Amino acid sequence: MGEACEVNGYYSVMEAPKCNGDVQAHQMELRRQCCWYEEEIDVDLRWSFALNSVLHTGASEYQDITLLDTKHFGKALIIDGKMQSAEADEFIYHECLVHPALLYHSNPRKIFIMGGGEGSTAREILKHRSVEKVVMCDIDQEVVDFCRRYLHANREAFRNQKLRLVINDARLELAESREKFDVIVGDLADPMEGGPCYQLYTKSFYETIVKPKLNADGIFVTQAGPAGVLTHKEVFSSIYNTIKHVFKYVQAYTAHVPSYGDTWGWVMASDQPILLDAKQIDKRIEERILGELLYVDGRSHLSSTIMNKCVYNSLIKETHVYTEENARFIHGHGRAYCH
Template sequence: MGEVHVNGSATKLISKPNSNGIALQPSNNHRGLWFEEEIEEDLRWVFSVSRVLHTGVSEFQDIALVESGPFGKVLILDGKLQSAEADEFVYHECLVHPALLYHPNPRNVFIMGGGEGSTAREALRHKSVTKVVMCDIDKEVVDFCRAHLTMNHEAFHSSRLDLVINDARAELEEREDKFDIIIGDLADPVEGGPCYKLYTQSFYELVVKPRLNAGGVFVTQGGPAGILTHSEVYSSIFNTLRQVFKYVVPYAAHVPSYSDSWGWIMASDKPFPQITVSETDSRIKQRLDQSSELRFLDGETLRATMALNKHVRQALAKEKHVYTEESARFVHGHGAAQQAA
């Protein structure tokens, strides 16, 4: 581990310089430290850091939690910003609520990943949901988020939450019960990371689909979906799901802390109904616990997220690549497992 010196004191780097593109760099101004993520070899994303709250390496990935001026608490896994306190609601509302709102009566939900608890928090807001199974492989990440992310304390203590520490594939293969909704809240597929095999055609076809109830909906985060980034993995994941499910719906929204548009994809063998803006708003009001309103998503916003720009829409329509273990695509970066190899 390297060190930088700020005001005469040593601060450990989150990881070796340039290993993941993560570094805490000394600044020449009053902010003291900067977090740097390498988006591409010639593109870096930098923001100020006021405190380093936690760093470590679990069995599966590098972990960091920092306090940032613009984004609040920021969770970083394998060099990639996973979630920022200031705008995580954009990502998690988009990931969870469209699928549950399109389903006529969602009662049980399985979450692959989701260790920070925010996806479970949003699913539990639906009054019809009686059980949420959250299955994350990394106990250290889950335990730390449960202890330090106060916004999710209620979700972690809900009697409707079944928290499982296991590989999501193994857990789904071993279970006999089925689900109305399965959510893929997995880390981005990075080379050497723990998650890329859970974006493959064989996984969707042989593991996910058999665990859905009739009319069930699968939804996954799909990575960057911007003008310059959608071809990394988003278009491939979309096309892969088209090989497995009859109906597939891509959508995207800008997430400031990701410095890009982000993509999600819903899939089902039952057609997604045409829901008007007013009907979506009505369903949100009727189905969700109204102790706090959704901060990002409503009927008009949901319609907007599904109106992909022409460039991305045409690229998705033309995409031929199918995601397999042998032909995997990755976002820029490397997992801790590959570094250790």
């Protein structure tokens, strides 16, 4: 029997294979078995990553934090046992979250990020020449400090003079702010039961706090959870329908994120029409953005707004409105284990 290795409160004991006389093969088999991160997607479905090592673990007042070095996706940030981003493909999530909203806006200057402690959302926003001020409000100082220390790709964003970092509840910070913003970005953790974020997906929050803090031509965008054929009814369709009750123009779009093992969804909304064709989007990318985007361009964004028949039908038929009393939650947690 192997030894148990506990990471973030989850642990597993794995039985060592019997030695067949080939010591080297036996050792390779042990290494193959003993270093994995495992995320429970559903009660009968798990998603696993082979690890090189567990780089760091810690816990804040609000959540558990782990940084893993995975064999397939590079460094991966895990919050409360759920994959937040991986080095190899985080650009897909963050480009999709940020750039469509800022490109559709005529002149985005002031941006508010709800969450975003990792720094990647701020990094993408700061690529836009027009941006003058970014307020990033995350509730968890330990997560921000952790990401500043370990996620080297975002160090320049944290040092940028345009970035104002606030440690606070985004609901309270927005409610008390005297400023209005051109774009408000919801880079929040998934709504999980008992988690700190689910109230920031509710109709009352969008209606009484987010919308009043947008300028007249302002745009709101939020990550909206898994959007695959088998997972889009967890929260994606509900978040979309909820935002439709608050804003006049609403656009849902999706992209596959390999490290999530699923298609992911975002919802963008405004009281002004959200209309650009592919050539207009590409022109704005060329004129406005410093550097080159890796994922988003005009054609890819417009194609991402076209849902397959299954998801499309669910979106138009959804009746659930997300409230504090009638919330939906995403299932699952994760664990890293070693022999």
